[in-house]
Structure formats: C-alpha cells, structure tokens
Amino acid sequence: MRKKFRTIRMARAAHRAEPKSAPLPAVTDFPPIATKADDLEAIKKAVEDAAAISGGLWLSYLFVLSYIAVATGAITHVDLFLRRPVRMPFLNVELPLLSFFAFAPLIVIITHAYTLVHFAILGKKASRFNEELRRQFPDTETETLQNRASREPEPKEVRDKLRRLLPNNIFVQIVAGPPELRRGVFGLILKTIAWMTLAFFPTSLLLLL
Numbered sequence: 226m227r228k229k230f231r232t233i234r235m236a237r238a239a240h241r242a243e244p245k246s247a248p249l250p251a252v253t254d255f256p257p258i259a260t261k262a263d264d265l266e267a268i269k270k271a272v273e274d275a276a277a278i279s280g281g282l283w284l285s286y287l288f289v290l291s292y293i294a295v296a297t298g299a300i301t302h303v304d305l306f307l308r309r310p311v312r313m314p315f316l317n318v319e320l321p322l323l324s325f326f327a328f329a330p331l332i333v334i335i336t337h338a339y340t341l342v343h344f345a346i347l348g349k350k351a352s353r354f355n356e357e358l359r360r361q362f363p364d365t366e367t368e369t370l371q372n373r374a375s376r377e378p379e380p381k382e383v384r385d386k387l388r389r390l391l392p393n394n395i396f397v398q399i400v401a402g403p404p405e406l407r408r409g410v411f412g413l414i415l416k417t418i419a420w421m422t423l424a425f426f427p428t429s430l431l432l433l434l
Contacts (some may be wrong), residue, residue, distance in 0.1 A: 242278050265361065268354045269390065272401075275347045276394040286340045287422060293329050294430050330434050337427045344396050344423070354391075357400075364382040395419060 261267040268279035295314050300322075304311075362380040387401040397408050399415050406412060 231311060239374075248311045263357060265354070265357055265362075265387070267356055268350070269387075272347075272354050272397060273392050275350055276392040279343060279347050279394060281342055283422075284342060286336055287426075289336050290333060290426060290430055293333060294433065296325070297430070297433050299327065326434060330431060331353065333427060333434070334432055341423065347394075347396055348400050349399045351391075355401040386401050 246352050290363070296311060299314070300311060303309075304322065308322045310321055311325040312319050363382050364380055383386070385403045388401060390400060391397050395418055399419065406415070
C-alpha cells in the first residue's frame with residue numbers, strides 16, 4: 226500500500242514538473258477593412274454621408290411639426306365643442322376631430338424620436354472624428370526652434386484646417402467644428418437653433434395639442 230501511495234505521489238510530482246504549454250498567440254490577422262478603423266479620411270467620409278442625409282431629414286422633421294402646428298392652431302373652441310372635422314391645410318381634407326387629436330401626438334413623438342436617434346448617431350460619428358483628430362495630431366508643449374525656422378504648422382493649426390473641411394451641418398459643427406464656430410456668439414446661435422428645434426418646438430406642440 227505504501228509503495229502504491231509513493232508511486233502516486235511521484236506521478237503527481239512529475240506532472241507538476243512538466244513545462245506548461247505556452248498560451249496561444251492572439252489572432253491578429255484582421256481583414257483589410259480593419260485599416261479604416263482609425264483612418265481619418267474614412268471617418269470624415271462617414272460623417273459627410275450621415276450629414277447629407279440629416280439635412281433633408283431635419284427639413285422634413287420641421288415641415289411635419291409645422292404642418293401639425295398650423296392645423297392645430299386653426300381649431301377653435303367652437304370646433305371642439307361641436308366636434309367639427311379638422312380641415313388639413315393645403316390638402317383641403319377633413320379629418321374627424323377625435324381621430325386627429327388621437328394620432329397627431331403619436332406622429333409628433335415618433336417623428337421626434339426618429340430624428341433624435343439619427344442626430345445622436347451623427348453626433349457619435351462627429352465625436353469619433355474629433356477624438357481621432359486629437360489622437361493623431363496631439364498638442365505639443367513648446368514650439369521647437371526647427372518649427373519656428375521652417376514655419377511648419379502646429380498640430381492645432383492642422384486640426385483646425387481639417388475641421389473646416391467638415392460639412393456645413395449645424396450638429397456636426399457643434400461637435401467637431403473649428404473653435405471659432407463652436408464658441409462665442411456663433412456657437413451660441415448654433416446651440417440655440419438646435420435646442421429650439423429639437424427641444425422647445427416639439428414640447429410646445431405637444432402642449433398645444
């Protein structure tokens with residue numbers, strides 16, 4: 226019995242003494258598209274594509290909300306008391322009063338939610354461009370004598386020039402535009418337009434309804 230236990234202990238000791246196999250190397254063979262993950266040109270192209278869609282979407286959003294606001298504002302207290310049908314402007318179509326006030330708030334909420342989601346995605350793409358721009362062109366603490374002699378552009382100058390290449394979209398400029406457009410009076414105007422159209426206007430319309 227002692228010999229058996231001794232044999233088992235020796236087998237365990239030999240097993241512990243065996244060199245452990247090295248961990249498998251991490252897989253680094255990514256497809257060629259992985260090179261575009263940190264490519265500023267590819268990120269800028271994604272921002273431009275999203276901004277091109279958001280322009281038409283923003284105008285459609287404002288048109289739908291303005292159309293419902295005009296139709297709602299034309300309804301009087303007498304119309305509510307007598308339950309007269311609602312005549313839609315420009316279309317000259319009459320809708321039942323109860324149906325209008327049942328579906329109009331839903332249309333406002335759905336349209337507003339879809340617009341917010343789209344602009345949130347656009348903001349993420351613009352923020353990604355802003356972060357990658359700062360990572361690839363970090364600020365230098367002091368300007369070197371060689372830069373002064375050769376008049377090479379500073380990283381901040383390069384960043385500002387690349388920011389000016391972004392599309393003229395209000396929400397893109399608020400997130401990743403050049404400093405002179407994001408700050409000061411002009412930046413205040415851009416933010417006021419965004420808050421008025423995406424927060425104040427739909428809230429006021431729902432209260433009106």
